[in-house]
Amino acid sequence: MWICARRRIKVHSATARRVHTAWPKAARPVRLSALYSPTLSADATSAADSIESLKLLLRGGYVRQTASGSYTYLPLGMRMIDKIRGIIDEEMQAIGASCIEMPQLLGSALWHKTGRMDAMGSELFRLRDRRGAEMILAPTHEEEVTRLIGSEIDSAKCLPVRVYQIGRKFRDEPRPRAGLLRTKEFLMKDLYTFDSDADAAKASYADVGRAYSNIFNRVFDWQHLGESATVWRAAEADTGAMGGTFSHEYHVEDPIGEDTVLSCSACAYSANTECATSKAQPAQHFQVQLHQRADASSLYALVMPKSAVLHPLAMARFGLVSWNGEGRADKLRVLVDSSCALPDTTLRTIVQDGIANRVTDVPAISTIQQDTQLCAAQAGDPCSECPDGALEAHRAIEVGHTFLLGTRYSTALGYGVGSGAQRVPLQMGCYGIGVTRVLGALAQHAARMYTKQNTNAQRKRAGFVWPLAVAPFRALVLPSPPHTPEKMHAANTLCALLDNGTAPRWCTSSGPLHLHVPHYDIALDDRSCLSFGARIFDADLVGYPLVFILGKHWEKTGEVEVRMAGGTTRYAHIEGVSP
């Protein structure tokens, strides 16, 4: 309300207060008769939906599949996505990041300059506009944002700049799978940081790490059920095609995940198998692998412990490809893993023996390079970061990925700060969170949590137990039929009581019950087209953390039945809510 003294124009307060909300606070509670939330029976989901949590998302009316790797988000799914977004927005803005939106359909010129038009290969959706200009559907926005910020910032005084967006991204997945986890079109948060030197960029990287920690702690939070275990972890990761100096993945442990993470049993060390390291243990038995340079100029013999696996990055580090078994190299170079510390003479014998049957005309050994890291870390290996720990392997869903990019993009596109000899390229970082993947990972845990909480096998029910911060609604008020005016009045009074922020201590036979549910988060099941039983079943499937039932017990005793996600049921006398 803004009243200007002289003019006395009153702007109606409804308008003044209702900004910035994804849905109206005025529409309290949300009536299920007006919310499109179709639930499905167990047999309505196809056998192809092999993932239990996806089946439940379909059955609960959260999502629908539109094509392979493509989903429509229904109102309940949208509410969860909006809550996840809300948490991300808060934590991003807490570290001074501003929200922007860049186009999804981009010209290809900048991508040619950075070399990613080729590097992204067939994962990139490409098209041509009516004039024949080559365009792409953005899978990420490093090029675009580098130009946006780089073309306007020319002084270190204006840095740091941190901008992020939450929007659709596209990737031409060869094998869309696992429901929301690997899709052709997905919702992503992408943050970009710009600093004037490497130290400042590292400080930005650390700030984002703390923000990510807050985000995932808030999103994956089942504390209200007494669950204190953290389900996510940050792991060292490979920078891959994105480039840059270092990188972390954020994972949620899950058997359907596509990543394998090795984590220490004793310390906080965690890394993707792609780049995990372990403490070298002296080896007793050895193997020799043959590789070559791409141009076949040199043959390489790699000496590793017998049971070890070559590290996926080792080949790249030395510029090697598999030996083609042909031709004759002049030189034979020997690379020795740090776990195989041996005198050069012994190594020569091992190499000669190891390749004697494979190479007809063995070249002379030209160099021996010991103490390199050739082996991938494996479960059971001793941790490289602490004295006592051993590495354990977990399957995990990658929900976030951060990269300290350095000057990879600013150099390629020519953007920097300062002038003349003082001019330096912008130092960048980029940071993603897969918003729809977070929803998929949440669903996996929430379905397992349901099973854990509902051990009574006779119920034969299924559903979700969501974290409070992201549940589509905090509470459901469910009056049994018939929906008499008196009962609906009581139901509305209950909604208002829950809503007003000063809910009294309600007395139950087992002690006081303190509840406060924000008003915009209450659903009222006023549907008359469904049976009472079907609506109770729906409530379980959808997974409301609190369900208030005005049924037979209420009619007889005046007590409201309160079902809590943890499995507890309480009966409460609530003033003003009596039959």
Added chain:
Amino acid sequence: MWICARRRIKVHSATARRVHTAWPKAARPVRLSALYSPTLSADATSAADSIESLKLLLRGGYVRQTASGSYTYLPLGMRMIDKIRGIIDEEMQAIGASCIEMPQLLGSALWHKTGRMDAMGSELFRLRDRRGAEMILAPTHEEEVTRLIGSEIDSAKCLPVRVYQIGRKFRDEPRPRAGLLRTKEFLMKDLYTFDSDADAAKASYADVGRAYSNIFNRVFDWQHLGESATVWRAAEADTGAMGGTFSHEYHVEDPIGEDTVLSCSACAYSANTECATSKAQPAQHFQVQLHQRADASSLYALVMPKSAVLHPLAMARFGLVSWNGEGRADKLRVLVDSSCALPDTTLRTIVQDGIANRVTDVPAISTIQQDTQLCAAQAGDPCSECPDGALEAHRAIEVGHTFLLGTRYSTALGYGVGSGAQRVPLQMGCYGIGVTRVLGALAQHAARMYTKQNTNAQRKRAGFVWPLAVAPFRALVLPSPPHTPEKMHAANTLCALLDNGTAPRWCTSSGPLHLHVPHYDIALDDRSCLSFGARIFDADLVGYPLVFILGKHWEKTGEVEVRMAGGTTRYAHIEGVSP
């Protein structure tokens, strides 16, 4: 805060309350030092940006152009878009519409079925995925939503269903122009209604009309400046390629608009020139136009008043194309506009005379059809809906378009309710609002409003005067340099006072001043890299409705300078905010 009596687990209230907001209420106020909002000088915008409001959006740091017809929205633009979205969300949900999100990348199969793959022509962005499957970037979602709802609803009991989304749409515009008004990628709200019969569908159409009225009244609201004129209007429109039975466009009057609307000076009648009608006035002088059927089987002579223009839809109604001047038709049919009521014999003479010089071998007149509507309505014509009004022409920006679709899509795709002989196709409506176009139209008016409010030519400034409901911020607190701890403390105290919802009546020399600005809507200009003058200039350019200056006047007298969008400046003593 939710405290469970038995477990005594307290969920921290910050998490509990902060859902559903586009940005954090906790971050109060927003500090401009951490908001990416680069303003540009007048000469930094290119001469090609011929539209004044676009120049101002660029200069004020609202948007940046990324390519022809493609824009990035910067934080200030995003805040406005989020506010417009918030209003749309509220009004959609007030009529029982649920928010969903469908994919933007769609398969082409359904579009082939409805015939729109061909009908949309080169406006549709087309591409192929890695398997060669034909895909499109959705310009709209009738096909997809018809399948989504149609495949799950099979009983009239489950209707009505109303679902909407707010997301990116794509159109391969041949001539992107006018800044945000005609772009290749834009933000649109699209609502779809499903009913079981035509009457219910009409009721839905009427509900949406009222919701649209609320939306545009709230968005285009300069009442705080004493402006009561409505800048938008609903006009009857052609259904075009979308199909259906009737249609309305929602326009904002503006000289840069691409549509021309004819509106009655006396009644509420308004229609796009494409379909406007006017009262027939008896004509004195006549013209004869020649047309033919596509197969040249019949020649048509159209008799109209001399000065009249053929209605764009008349040709389509009679299945005519322009006469190719060749061949010889056996029959000559005569169509006579209702303004040319004449005896058949007179008409025969007029037609023979009118075409004598153009057709060598004039066929005999086979039929004469009088009282048809052939003429387009023109400015100055008498209104067809009321006795006294005359039509006036306005250039206008189309910001919304609604269609009563009938069964155009449900029949083509085979979706209906009921079974056997009782089965009927779904009755649909579709309803768009161009969200980024609304921003463009707002900018046009807000720039003109600034000029109107700032008649003092010597100031030579430019900027926006936004409606309160959609301004990026409601208020700015601007301390002059140096930013001493005392001054920043006073600035923060002022923000807190504005924020707490119980702002006192501040006394000024000219009477009390009542202000309430929601806390999440205050910006604090704490930038030290810019001069005081540059920041004052920025404040004008961006267009904060209220600016509180802690400058020299405040240092001397303790009074805060309050600049209001209307041009008024007041000085107020505010307790706790003194030097």
